[in-house]
Amino acid sequence: MIRIAVLVSGGGTNLQALIDSDLQHGKIELVVSSRSDAYALARAANAGIKGAVCRRKDYDDQDAYDQALIALLRENEIDMVVLAGFLSILGPAFIAAYPDKILNIHPSLIPSFCGKGYYGLRVHEAALERGVKVTGATVHLVNEIPDGGRIILQKAVAVQEGDTPEVLQRRVMEEAEWILLPKATEMLAEKLEEEKNASC
Numbered sequence: 433m434i435r436i437a438v439l440v441s442g443g444g445t446n447l448q449a450l451i452d453s454d455l456q457h458g459k460i461e462l463v464v465s466s467r468s469d470a471y472a473l474a475r476a477a478n479a480g481i482k483g484a485v486c487r488r489k490d491y492d493d494q495d496a497y498d499q500a501l502i503a504l505l506r507e508n509e510i511d512m513v514v515l516a517g518f519l520s521i522l523g524p525a526f527i528a529a530y531p532d533k534i535l536n537i538h539p540s541l542i543p544s545f546c547g548k549g550y551y552g553l554r555v556h557e558a559a560l561e562r563g564v565k566v567t568g569a570t571v572h573l574v575n576e577i578p579d580g581g582r583i584i585l586q587k588a589v590a591v592q593e594g595d596t597p598e599v600l601q602r603r604v605m606e607e608a609e610w611i612l613l614p615k616a617t618e619m620l621a622e623k624l625e626e627e628k629n630a631s632c
């Protein structure tokens with residue numbers, strides 16, 4: 433079993449989708465929130481999963497924050513990381529500690545509406561402003577380029593007449609994010625489990 437940490441900052445509906453999915457090759461052992469008031473922490477507690485808070489503002493610089501996160505994950509023997517609406521920036525040290533072992537979900541079809549400044553509702557506002565008829569979600573591996581790592585899964589979602597950013601966000605979550613993230617998590621956990629067994 434691959435030991436998974438899920439990093440969150442908000443409501444945690446993607447975390448809930450992971451909790452509700454029947455992962456065969458991984459287990460969520462830890463939920464780390466960058467905010468102490470994130471509802472995602474309550475979801476973790478309700479599921480009997482250990483929760484922790486690690487806030488960027490409690491550290492002097494990016495590297496100190498990265499080191500604190502790495503230490504927390506190492507203490508819990510975490511093999512793989514899933515970013516599920518995590519809004520703090522991860523620095524090079526953290527990314528190097530989990531090479532090709534960090535997944536992120538982004539609410540658009542990368543390379544559209546991604547990179548610096550495109551997070552949360554802003555992504556859907558930009559899609560509506562541009563007038564696209566199709567948007568969606570992408571799960572990708574995390575490297576040092578924001579939203580630039582290898583794409584693992586994508587799913588398209590139709591934009592409908594009269595959509596507001598909130599309505600579109602909800603549809604993208606329901607039709608794409610909550611399906612893709614558990615699926616990609618299982619795929620990566622299975623691959624890491626095979627590698628782990630091969631090295632034993």
Ligand code: GRF
Pocket residue numbers: 440441442443444445446447472516517518537538539552605609
């Ligand atoms: C999702 O739209 C995700 O794609 C984005 O942030 C949102 C998080 O929502 N990166 P939740 O906290 O999982 O409900």
